[in-house]
Amino acid sequence: MRMKFLDWYLKIAVGAALIGGSMELFMIKTGFYDKVTVLESEKRAWEASPEAQAVRDALNPWRKHEAERKSS
Template structure:
């Protein structure tokens, strides 16, 4: 009898958890899209170049034996 009494309570908790997971997934998807958009921007490219100005020189050095 106790199982039947608490079944609706467990069902409500499960539905709440699923809806929270969907909201979290939506937020993560938006954040990942913003991150990809920033990584492909000219500003991000300038930051990468500023942080490692020798990157292209290192690549050229490894190509030429």
């Protein structure tokens, strides 16, 4: 059985592939991936720091309840 709108689906698929490819090319040419890599490494380094742990502890109102439940 032949699909009724096969040519329409193919046009949409080709258009979507061209748009996606042009977006990827733009991100590569502008150095987007390099910037994101640097930002992610800085974020992970900060999340592993003692300052970040102190902020997480201060902002978690349930930390005492969790500690009590784990010790029980």
